[in-house]
Amino acid sequence: MSVSRVSPVSSGRCSSSTRPVMRWSSRPSRTRPSCSRSKTVNAYDNxxxxxxxxxxxxxxxxxxxxxxxxxxxxxxxxxxxxxxxxxxxxxxxxxxxxxxxxxxxxxxxxxxxxxxxxxxxxxxxxxxSAADAPVVVHPQADHTLVWSSQAGSSAHLLIATAESRSADLWLWHLAPGDTYRGQADPTRSQELFYVLAGTLTITVDDQEVVVPTGASCRLRSDRLYAYVNGGDQPVDFVRTVVLAA
Structure with a gap:
């Protein structure tokens, strides 16, 4: 005679309030499926x-x-x-x-x-149109406004290289109390700065670096970073972006 064991029988609902009924059974117990539902992950959730x-x-x-x-x-x-x-x-x-x-x-x-x-x-x-010319001059009217904020900040693209290795020259104006948050550039990309007026604060890797008027700076931009103007005067600076291939 085989040894029987006790197995709970429920109504099939996943509720802690359901009281199981006990009965003798000679059948092996089976693992019941979990009542939790799997979540479908969208490749573009981000x-x-x-x-x-x-x-x-x-x-x-x-x-x-x-x-x-x-x-x-x-x-x-x-x-x-x-x-x-x-x-x-x-x-x-x-x-x-x-x-x-x-x-x-x-x-x-x-x-x-x-x-x-x-x-x-x-x-x-x-x-x-003049990308292949030995010298290309972009007048002020040709500078491209790329980014701006309601506080009055702005970023103008002045000119860029025409080669496969991209380098861009920018003019930035950061209003008092304003912040620009940048996403990570391709690995080994860099940015160069020269502060014309005011005091620029760059945050990267949980660090804050203060760049005063007349100072220059180099940033590895292949990580999250931000430009911050924590003062009461505008900050004007020139930025060169060198993106890695």
């Missing part, structure tokens, strides 16, 4: 962080419209579908469509990634 405005301001709408049109044109020339370019750029199809229509506010890191998948740099998306 899309919001990719597509949100950089810092406390936003990318300029004219800049976004121009870049979006250029991305769509280059994608068409390279016979890529929206889905193909989105997959290569590690963003969703919906976000890429919005970028091409000038209806999204992505980070510069996202725009750079899309541009590189198209075989170019994000600054080249703005167009430069």
């Amino acid at each position: 899309e919001a962080s990719v597509g949100t405005p950089t810092g406390d301001g936003a990318l300029d709408q004219d800049f976004l419209s121009q870049v979006g049109s250029r991305i769509r044109a280059l994608r068409t020339i390279r016979t890529l579908t929206v889905q193909q370019l989105a997959d290569r750029s590690q963003i969703s199809r919906r976000l890429l469509t919005q970028i091409e229509l000038g209806q999204a506010n992505p980070s510069l890191v996202t725009v750079t990634r899309i541009a590189r998948e198209l075989g170019t740099e994000f600054t080249n998306l703005l167009g430069d």
Whole structure:
């Protein structure tokens, strides 16, 4: 005679209030499935962080419209579908469509990634008809407003290299109390600064570095960082971005 054992029988509901009924059974006990439901993970769950405005301001709408049109044109020339370019750029199809229509506010890191998948740099998306000339002069009217905030801060792209290794020259104005939060650039990228007026504070790796007027600075920008103006006077500085290949 086999030894029977006691197994609980419930109504099938996962409730602690259900009182089990005990009975003798000679059948081996079976493991009941858990009542917890598995969560489906979306590959683009972090899309919001990719597509949100950089810092406390936003990318300029004219800049976004121009870049979006250029991305769509280059994608068409390279016979890529929206889905193909989105997959290569590690963003969703919906976000890429919005970028091409000038209806999204992505980070510069996202725009750079899309541009590189198209075989170019994000600054080249703005167009430069004299890129092959030995000397190229951009008058003040040609400087591109890329980022601004309601506090009155702004970032203008002055000029960029036309080579595959991208280097960009920027002029920044950071209003008192304002902050710009940047996303990590490609590995081994760097930024160079020269402060024209005011005192700039750069935060990186949980450190704060103060850069006074007349001082220069080099930042490894392949990590999260921020520019902060904690004073009561505006900060003006020149920034050069050298993105790693």
